[in-house]
Amino acid sequence: MSTLKVLVTGSAGQLGQDLVLLLQNQGYEVLGCDRQEMDITNLEQCVEVIGGFGPDAVIHCAAHTAVDAAETDIDAAYLINATGSRNVAVAAEKAGAKLVYISTDYVFDGNGTRPYHEYDNTDPKSIYGKSKRAGEILVQSLSSKFFIVRTSWVYGKYGNNFVKTMLKLGQEKPLLQVVDDQKGSPTYTVDLANFLLELIQTEKYGVYHASNSEACTWYEFTQAIFAEAEDILGLKFTARLEPCGTEQFPRPAPRPRYSVMEHLSIRTNGFQDIRPWREGLRDFLFEMKE
Numbered sequence: 001m002s003t004l005k006v007l008v009t010g011s012a013g014q015l016g017q018d019l020v021l022l023l024q025n026q027g028y029e030v031l032g033c034d035r036q037e038m039d040i041t042n043l044e045q046c047v048e049v050i051g052g053f054g055p056d057a058v059i060h061c062a063a064h065t066a067v068d069a070a071e072t073d074i075d076a077a078y079l080i081n082a083t084g085s086r087n088v089a090v091a092a093e094k095a096g097a098k099l100v101y102i103s104t105d106y107v108f109d110g111n112g113t114r115p116y117h118e119y120d121n122t123d124p125k126s127i128y129g130k131s132k133r134a135g136e137i138l139v140q141s142l143s144s145k146f147f148i149v150r151t152s153w154v155y156g157k158y159g160n161n162f163v164k165t166m167l168k169l170g171q172e173k174p175l176l177q178v179v180d181d182q183k184g185s186p187t188y189t190v191d192l193a194n195f196l197l198e199l200i201q202t203e204k205y206g207v208y209h210a211s212n213s214e215a216c217t218w219y220e221f222t223q224a225i226f227a228e229a230e231d232i233l234g235l236k237f238t239a240r241l242e243p244c245g246t247e248q249f250p251r252p253a254p255r256p257r258y259s260v261m262e263h264l265s266i267r268t269n270g271f272q273d274i275r276p277w278r279e280g281l282r283d284f285l286f287e288m289k290e
């Protein structure tokens with residue numbers, strides 16, 4: 001049993017909830033904070049709450065994650081993802097805590113043809129991506145003990161996500177068109193949370209790419225969701241699945257066409273790679289069954 005003290009921001013979010021549960025189950029002393037307990041846009045409150053708890057590590061999951069809304073609500077995206085992350089970084093540093101900042105594949109341009117590694121140039125195209133990248137830079141310059149952990153296509157038991165949407169629509173609609181020209185790596189919150197726990201035990205600071213390994217398109221992901229859910233949950237899907245192009249679903253924020261991330265830092269720091277996405281998906285469906 002570890003005695004590490006860990007504070008989690010965004011603890012009511014999709015990742016935050018699984019992370020808090022896992023930390024508690026593993027005997028950590030945990031303080032989960034959502035907006036009510038600690039609004040990250042309030043510097044004084046961050047210093048007070050983080051300083052008061054005195055954590056060994058802060059895992060910063062809170063973010064403005066509404067990718068399309070961010071294109072018009074630019075100030076809100078930067079206030080939370082950049083300034084808010086600055087506040088968390090200042091407070092964590094004052095408390096002498098390690099800081100984990102959860103970031104995103106959207107920091108890349110999405111035009112690549114081979115997996116992006118941790119030290120490839122960033123070039124975000126959306127406001128969400130730009131504001132998350134601004135958060136990375138602030139964390140990097142203000143924390144002396146930081147981990148920047150970029151992940152992608154996150155789903156889990158809590159909150160709305162692609163897997164849950166497809167499970168629902170697949171049973172309701174006669175036809176489901178899903179984009180087949182955007183490629184990335186789905187990530188199960190529990191697998192990511194387990195990796196974060198391993199990371200905070202160490203002093204192996206730096207930038208990490210942490211998605212489930214291997215890649216697929218959204219269409220291929222949906223095929224797998226249906227096949228595995230039929231097998232594990234015994235569901236029957238009425239929808240005929242059809243591949244389509246990004247242009248069929250115009251969105252305010254540009255989506256990366258290719259956002260596969262190589263796990264160079266996981267390898268070079270001697271961590272075990274995160275398992276393939278399909279294994280994570282199966283375990284998620286087993287979790288849903290329970």
Ligand SMILES: NC(=O)c1ccc[n+]([C@@H]2O[C@H](COP(=O)([O-])OP(=O)(O)OC[C@H]3O[C@@H](n4cnc5c(N)ncnc54)[C@H](OP(=O)(O)O)[C@@H]3O)[C@@H](O)[C@H]2O)c1
Nearest residue numbers: 010012013014015035039040062063065102104151153154
């Ligand atoms: N979901 C993905 O596919 C994905 C992909 C790559 C990276 N990420 C990153 O992974 C992290 C976790 O994502 P997630 O899917 O768990 O997101 P989420 O479910 O949207 O959770 C984010 C949480 O942050 C909270 N929050 C927002 N503004 C806040 C503020 N001012 N003060 C305190 N809390 C605030 C939200 O609370 P409210 O509900 O009250 O707003 C929400 O509970 C984020 O950093 C995200 O950028 C996510």
